[in-house]
Amino acid sequence: MKTVLTIAGSDCSGGAGIQADLKTMAAHGVYGMSAIAALTAQNTTGVAGIYHVSRDFLEQQLDCIFTDIYPDAVKIGMVSEKELIEGIAGKLKQYGAKNIVLDPVMVSTSGSRLLSGDAIGTLKEVLFPLADIITPNVPEAEVLSGVSIRTKEDMEEAASKIGEYFDGYILMKGGHSVEDANDYLFYHGKKKMFRGTRVENENTHGTGCTLSSAIASNLAMGCDMETSIQNGKEYITGALLDGLDLGKGSGPLNHMYRLK
Ligand SMILES: Nc1ncnc2c1ncn2[C@@H]1O[C@H](COP(=O)(O)OP(=O)(O)OP(=O)(O)O)[C@@H](O)[C@H]1O
Numbered sequence: 020m021k022t023v024l025t026i027a028g029s030d031c032s033g034g035a036g037i038q039a040d041l042k043t044m045a046a047h048g049v050y051g052m053s054a055i056a057a058l059t060a061q062n063t064t065g066v067a068g069i070y071h072v073s074r075d076f077l078e079q080q081l082d083c084i085f086t087d088i089y090p091d092a093v094k095i096g097m098v099s100e101k102e103l104i105e106g107i108a109g110k111l112k113q114y115g116a117k118n119i120v121l122d123p124v125m126v127s128t129s130g131s132r133l134l135s136g137d138a139i140g141t142l143k144e145v146l147f148p149l150a151d152i153i154t155p156n157v158p159e160a161e162v163l164s165g166v167s168i169r170t171k172e173d174m175e176e177a178a179s180k181i182g183e184y185f186d187g188y189i190l191m192k193g194g195h196s197v198e199d200a201n202d203y204l205f206y207h208g209k210k211k212m213f214r215g216t217r218v219e220n221e222n223t224h225g226t227g228c229t230l231s232s233a234i235a236s237n238l239a240m241g242c243d244m245e246t247s248i249q250n251g252k253e254y255i256t257g258a259l260l261d262g263l264d265l266g267k268g269s270g271p272l273n274h275m276y277r278l279k
């Protein structure tokens with residue numbers, strides 16, 4: 020069985036973070052493992068609190084995982100502190116981790132800050148060089164590039180700025196657009212669109228976590244990068260189309276829609 024590790028934050032309400040990642044992995048038939056960087060107290064209406072684990076404890080989790088069940092792919096999500104980012108980078112290098120999908124989580128769907136301001140530089144300097152693909156949404160791509168994105172041309176400019184310090188695949192997600200849900204992949208000066216039909220569903224809690232875990236699951240199963248993104252896009256669209264409606268705010272997706 021193929022194995023995938025998520026390094027991210029826990030969402031006690033089960034819609035985003037570690038819980039969304041493990042559900043996505045289970046739905047793909049891969050064996051999911053998790054190293055928890057933070058516990059969040061949150062639900063569909065917002066984030067009430069964040070409790071970070073220590074660097075030592077995060078490293079201990081990674082040692083336990085890598086020395087026993089080696090992951091075929093790694094997804095990295097919410098990691099908000101500088102020293103945790105440094106700890107992860109050290110361990111991923113030590114164990115030669117491969118197929119690394121980095122979702123540069125900065126703000127929750129509900130608007131809470133999930134990455135410390137002083138950690139953005141560390142993320143770019145120490146973790147980006149290890150990643151095969153990064154999956155920023157538009158606001159994250161703006162922070163990473165310094166370009167204000169309004170048009171498709173702005174996206175290209177942002178990708179080329181990010182490309183000055185990041186050598187891998189950049190998937191800019193269009194979930195925040197109003198007219199469509201197209202995502203754009205930039206790689207070494209080339210651009211490819213992954214077309215997505217916008218689903219009229221307010222319940223989008225954890226879409227970013229789900230997509231990055233679906234891509235990691237596909238990479239673990241041996242798909243190439245573009246196929247992994249295409250398959251991930253189909254999975255997220257199906258999970259949104261299911262129309263699950265839980266909670267009082269922006270609710271979670273149905274990861275089990277394929278079993279219906
Ligand atoms: N209403 C929608 N209809 C169809 N696809 C969507 C919709 N909203 C988001 N997506 C898709 O979901 C994936 C995640 O994109 P999004 O931009 O929402 O990520 P994100 O902002 O990082 O997510 P999160 O809310 O978890 O932080 C992308 O493939 C995007 O196109």
Ligand SMILES: Cc1ncc(CO)c(N)n1
Nearest residue numbers: 028029035036097127128
């Ligand atoms: C733990 C966690 N990771 C990521 C997100 C982004 O949606 C969230 N809300 N919570």
